[in-house]
Amino acid sequence: MSAPVGISIERVARSFxxxxxxxxxxxxxxxxELLALIGPSGCGKTTLLKCIAGLLPVDAGRIVIGSRTVxxxxxxxxxxxxxxxxxxxxASARENAEFGLLLRGAPAAERTQAARRALAKVxxxxxxxxxxxxxxxxxxxxxVGLARALAVNPQxxxxxEPFASIDEQTRRILQDDLLRLWxxxxxxxxxxxxxxxxxIYLSDRVVVLSPRPGRVHRVLEVPLPRPREALDVRASGExxxxxxxxxxxxxxxx
Amino acid sequence: xxxxxFLALWQWAAWIPVSFNFPTPWQTLxxxxxxLASGALLxxxxxxxQSLLLGFGAAILIGVPLGLVMGMVRGVGRVARxxxxxxxxxxxxxxxxxxxxxxxxxxxxxAVIIFVFSAPFITMNAYxxxxxxxxxxxxxxxxxxxxxxxxxTRIVVxxxxxxxxxxxxxxxxxxxxGLIVAELLLSPFGLGRLIMNSRSMFEHDKMxxxxxxxxxxxxxxxxxLARLEARLLRWRAG
Amino acid sequence: xxxxxxxxxxxxxxxxxxxAGLAAIAGLLVVWEILGRLELSIFIPSASTVAVAWWGLxxxxxxxxxxxxxxxxLLKGFLPAAAFGIALGLCMGRFRTLREVLDGWINAxxxxxxxxxxxxxxxxxxVRDTVVAATVFLFSFFVIVVNTMTGVxxxxxxxxxxxxxxxxxxxxxxxxxxxxxxxxxxxxGVRLGVVQAVKGMxxxxxxxxxxxxxxxxxxxxxxxxxxxxxxxxxxxxxxxLLSATLVQACERALVRWK
Numbered sequence: 178m179s180a181p182v183g184i185s186i187e188r189v190a191r192s193f194x195x196x197x198x199x200x201x202x203x204x205x206x207x208x209x210e211l212l213a214l215i216g217p218s219g220c221g222k223t224t225l226l227k228c229i230a231g232l233l234p235v236d237a238g239r240i241v242i243g244s245r246t247v248x249x250x251x252x253x254x255x256x257x258x259x260x261x262x263x264x265x266x267x268a269s270a271r272e273n274a275e276f277g278l279l280l281r282g283a284p285a286a287e288r289t290q291a292a293r294r295a296l297a298k299v300x301x302x303x304x305x306x307x308x309x310x311x312x313x314x315x316x317x318x319x320x321v322g323l324a325r326a327l328a329v330n331p332q333x334x335x336x337x338e339p340f341a342s343i344d345e346q347t348r349r350i351l352q353d354d355l356l357r358l359w360x361x362x363x364x365x366x367x368x369x370x371x372x373x374x375x376x377i378y379l380s381d382r383v384v385v386l387s388p389r390p391g392r393v394h395r396v397l398e399v400p401l402p403r404p405r406e407a408l409d410v411r412a413s414g415e416x417x418x419x420x421x422x423x424x425x426x427x428x429x430x431x
Numbered sequence: 432x433x434x435x436x437f438l439a440l441w442q443w444a445a446w447i448p449v450s451f452n453f454p455t456p457w458q459t460l461x462x463x464x465x466x467l468a469s470g471a472l473l474x475x476x477x478x479x480x481q482s483l484l485l486g487f488g489a490a491i492l493i494g495v496p497l498g499l500v501m502g503m504v505r506g507v508g509r510v511a512r513x514x515x516x517x518x519x520x521x522x523x524x525x526x527x528x529x530x531x532x533x534x535x536x537x538x539x540x541x542a543v544i545i546f547v548f549s550a551p552f553i554t555m556n557a558y559x560x561x562x563x564x565x566x567x568x569x570x571x572x573x574x575x576x577x578x579x580x581x582x583x584t585r586i587v588v589x590x591x592x593x594x595x596x597x598x599x600x601x602x603x604x605x606x607x608x609g610l611i612v613a614e615l616l617l618s619p620f621g622l623g624r625l626i627m628n629s630r631s632m633f634e635h636d637k638m639x640x641x642x643x644x645x646x647x648x649x650x651x652x653x654x655x656l657a658r659l660e661a662r663l664l665r666w667r668a669g
Numbered sequence: 670x671x672x673x674x675x676x677x678x679x680x681x682x683x684x685x686x687x688x689a690g691l692a693a694i695a696g697l698l699v700v701w702e703i704l705g706r707l708e709l710s711i712f713i714p715s716a717s718t719v720a721v722a723w724w725g726l727x728x729x730x731x732x733x734x735x736x737x738x739x740x741x742x743l744l745k746g747f748l749p750a751a752a753f754g755i756a757l758g759l760c761m762g763r764f765r766t767l768r769e770v771l772d773g774w775i776n777a778x779x780x781x782x783x784x785x786x787x788x789x790x791x792x793x794x795x796v797r798d799t800v801v802a803a804t805v806f807l808f809s810f811f812v813i814v815v816n817t818m819t820g821v822x823x824x825x826x827x828x829x830x831x832x833x834x835x836x837x838x839x840x841x842x843x844x845x846x847x848x849x850x851x852x853x854x855x856x857x858g859v860r861l862g863v864v865q866a867v868k869g870m871x872x873x874x875x876x877x878x879x880x881x882x883x884x885x886x887x888x889x890x891x892x893x894x895x896x897x898x899x900x901x902x903x904x905x906x907x908x909x910l911l912s913a914t915l916v917q918a919c920e921r922a923l924v925r926w927k
Contacts, residue, residue: 230834231834232830232833232834250833250834250835250836251833251834251835251836251837252836256835257831257834257835259827259830259831261827263825263827263828263830263831265828265845265846265849266850266926267849267850267852267924267926268926276832276835276845277835277836279845280832280835280836280837280841280845281836309926311926329835437774509689510689510692510693510696513689513690513693513694514693514697517906517910519864520864520906520909520910520913521902521905521906521909522867522868522870522871522872522905522909523868524784524868524871524872524875524883525871525875525882525883525886525901525902525905525906526902527875527886527890528886528887528889528890528891528898529712529890529895529898529899529902531890532712532890532893532895532898533710533712600780604780604781604782607781607782608782608783608784610782611782611784611785612782612784612872612875612876615784615787615788615876616875616876616887626785626788627788630788630791630792635792638788638789638792639789642785642786642788642789645782645785646781646782646785649780649781649782650777650780650781653780
């Protein structure tokens with residue numbers, strides 16, 4: 178297990194033709210923190226995440242993960258988890274979890290071992306590994322997606338609205354599982370979300386982006402005690418107050 | 432641009448001595464002109480189109496309702512689809528000698544052959560269109576108190592329309608195929624006879640010209656049908 | 670003028686081996702036998718008469734001889750059509766410029782009455798069995814190209830993005846995302862292609878009237894040997910169904926994840 182690293186997003190800008198998606202984004206993600214990105218639709222939060230992943234090049238500025246500047250996708254530091262799971266329908270859960278390692282040329286035995294370990298971490302050990310995505314529920318599919326991300330042993334986890342396509346009850350369970358996993362693995366997590374409640378519940382800090390062109394509008398500290406999955410954080414007055422504070426910020430941006 | 436490439440390829444093919452009398456594009460064009468001027472081509476086209484209208488028309492009039500019934504009545508659909516699958520798998524040309532024996536060598540034979548070539552496809556597409564009606568829409572209509580008749584005309588038919596029209600397009604291309612095969616084998620009239628006659632008289636330029644004309648004809652007919660389809664289905668997104 | 674290869678999918682014949690299928694065929698045979706016995710017309714022999722004729726053709730070697738020639742032409746025409754068709758379909762699906770150049774031609778040729786080209790083939794090759802193989806090729810090639818292309822184009826964007834995010838090279842993308850994703854469509858195209866190939870085989874053979882089962886069809890038609898004619902028709906149908914079933918078996922073996 179490698180030590181967590183921070184992400185330095187320095188004066189990043191990105192446009193799509195004449196449309197300016199992101200302007201002058203500057204964020205210092207602390208090593209090992211769980212940071213949420215939130216904002217009204219079209220504010221560029223997914224774009225920013227893709228820039229960090231190296232899927233989209235930046236037009237200005239740079240992004241540094243640990244000590245390495247991001248130049249393209251497939252970097253070893255960061256792993257992506259997708260909203261629609263993006264699992265290969267023709268591969269079993271284990272094969273899907275192995276996919277990242279497969280692309281890196283890891284030998285079969287090593288891949289299987291790593292995939293099994295990752296699947297166990299997300300709670301899908303045993304007979305699940307031979308199931309196909311079509312046979313799994315949404316929640317289980319996302320666990321596979323998470324296992325795939327973990328199997329390559331990244332230092333940073335990038336999550337693009339990972340629980341948006343999942344029903345609320347399963348979502349809460351997955352959120353708690355994420356928190357547990359995060360505290361065990363000590364990775365840096367950047368999570369894009371639409372849900373204010375999710376942002377406050379999970380993160381150490383919430384970055385609010387303004388609508389297009391996206392800028393860093395506010396950074397909200399979330400000093401709620403941890404481990405949040407063990408304490409009944411959602412019932413606390415502090416939680417409600419923070420959610421409302423976030424809502425007031427977002428409301429003005431609509 | 433690609434047309435020029437095709438013509439160049441043709442011209443080149445005519446120059447290599449693969450087989451005697453492979454006409455060049457220009458020769459074909461000239462022959463086409465001659466055939467049109469003499470009226471032979473138009474007469475043959477008229478005869479062919481008669482068979483086509485008869486056979487294809489019958490295929491639509493019988494095929495579409497049959498497909499709709501198959502879709503609405505589960506039992507009928509399940510049984511009939513077996514026969515239709517067999518008809519579609521069978522190389523329909525194999526039935527031509529039988530049709531000729533039964534009906535003789537005339538326009539009726541041609542029409543029957545065209546019918547057998549196209550009707551199964553039209554029917555299957557209509558069947559599929561009805562079967563694919565979204566249950567949610569049927570549920571919604573019933574919640575608003577729609578009768579079976581209304582359900583049919585306002586939900587099932589519009590919902591199946593794209594598939595039915597695609598089936599018509601497919602059926603038309605199959606109809607042309609049947610027409611040509613029938614006439615090449617029957618020979619006594621139509622475009623098929625023209626092709627076979629020109630070939631036996633070694634007038635390859637006339638043969639090519641007729642083949643090109645036939646392909647153009649079928650292309651235009653299909654394009655027209657596609658236009659009609661687009662107009663009728665303007666509500667489709669994309 | 671767009672020809673959506675997938676709409677063809679409903680016309681992909683399912684060999685009727687289910688319970689309803691076998692019952693329907695049994696029913697058909699019974700009706701056929703009755704109609705034949707009623708002697709409505711010399712053109713409708715009973716199923717049993719046809720069966721006897723079929724057996725006769727099998728034992729005297731006619732059937733095997735002509736079927737052998739037919740199969741030969743089928744393979745000679747279909748295998749290249751599948752190989753080139755899949756290759757072209759893959760390229761056209763992947764590379765937009767190629768697709769834009771060729772798409773119109775492929776679509777036009779697929780809906781054209783290709784039988785009109787058979788006399789051209791005869792002019793090219795003479796009255797030989799090469800014409801049959803060429804007809805088989807023409808009839809099956811375009812269907813395979815279109816379905817393969819549709820399969821590649823239908824690849825989910827998110828899977829491509831995911832693979833890129835995990836560092837896949839162009840080659841890896843092709844082998845691990847595009848190809849497996851397109852496989853069902855490719856196999857559908859091959860199944861449709863094989864059925865079209867058999868049709869082309871019959872058309873070609875009937876038009877040159879020289880070899881194979883098509884020649885037998887014309888011969889028995891001309892000589893009024895009606896039970897034999899029916900027997901060959903049934904044999905041709907069996908060839909078509911057998912080929913389709915073989916491909917379907919391949920499909921089931923290769924695409925178990927659906």
